[in-house]
Amino acid sequence: MSSAGGAFPLSYSGARRTFRASADALGARLDAIAIDKRSHRGEELTIDTAYLGPDQPDRVLVISSGIHGVEGFAGSAIQVEFMRRRYDPARLAPGAGVLIVHALNPYGFSELRRVNESNVDLNRNFLAHPEGHEPNAGYAALADVINPTELTSESDAACRERFRTYAREHGQASLQSALTRGQYEWKDGVQFGGTADEASSVALRKIAAEATRDAEDVMWLDFHTGLGPWGEVELISEYAPGSPGFDRAREWFGPAARSTVGGDSVSVALCGTIERGLETALPGRRVTPLAAEFGTVPSTRTFWAMRADNWLHHHGDVESDRGRAIRAELLEVFCPADPAWRSQVLGIADEVLKTAIDAFAAP
Ligand SMILES: [Zn+2]
Incomplete structure (x- = not known):
C-alpha cells in the first residue's frame, strides 16, 4: 500500500473477504453470523468476528465496525490495517485477547446506507421496546419537513425555514438533539430506532456475551x-464525567475522550446506543464502551444527505440518475474519497488502537 487510503475497500463483499483473509493469516478464530436478508445483488450478509488471544482471557479489547452500514468502509480499513500492521501478540499481556467485529450492519454497508434492512x-x-422509547417532541414538530414525500427545491426551502424558526425558538443544540437523538414513531423516517430488537442488535448482544469469553474487563471501541471536524477523531462516551466508565476513558485517551452528557462532545446524548446494549449483555463486568468518531464534512451537509437518502428509498427510484447521485453523496459524506482524509483516518486510528493496547492490554 503506497498510500494509506488504498486500504479502503471498494465494496462490502470485498471488505469481508479482505477482513477474513487478514484474520486467517494471523491464525484468528473466525466466526460469522448471517442476517436474514440478502443484498439486492444476492450477496450473503454476515457479521464476521475474529478473535486473537487466549481461550480464557481476563480482558478483551473489542474493535467493531459498520454499525452504521456505510461507515464500515473506514471501519473495515482500520480493522484490516490493525491486523496487518499493529497487532503483535508480544505486546499483549498473557491474559489479554482482541476481538474484532466486522460489519455490524452488513446490509447498510452493502447497500451504501447508514440504516439497516428495516430502516433502523x-x-x-x-x-426496551416499547417502554424505553422516549418521545422526541422536536422531531415530531419537524417530521413532515424532515421526511417529505417529494424532494424538491420547494420542500428543501420549507425544511430550511422550519429549522431556522425552530433553532431561533429553542436553540441550535435543541435542533441537533431533535434531529439526531433518535425517534420511535416514524418507521419510514430519518433516525428511526425501531420498534423491536433488530437482528444485528440480537447478534451484537450474543457476540458481546459469548465472544468476549467471560473476560472480566472489556474495552469496546x-x-x-x-x-x-474533517479527519479528526473524538472518543465519545455516553457516560457522565465523574462516572467510572468515563473516567477510565479520560485516563487512557486524555482530552480526545468526551462525554455526550458533559456537553463538550460533537454528539448530543442519544437514545438506545450500543453502550446500553453492552450493559445488558455484559452485566457485572467492567465495560468501557467508546464510539471512535471521525469527522468528515459539516453536519448540515451530512443531515441533508441522510434526508435525501431516506426520501430516495421510500419515494424515489434508486436506479435513476438522481438516485445514483443521492447515493454517491451519502457515501461521500460518510467516507470521503479524498486520499488525504483516508490516510489521516488510518494514521489516527492506528494511534488510538496503539493507545488502547498500551493502556488496557499491555503486560
Ligand atoms: Zn456512526
Missing part, C-alpha cells in the same frame, strides 16, 4: 465516521 439506526435500537 442500530445505534438507537438498544433499549466502535468505529464511526461522519461527525466532527
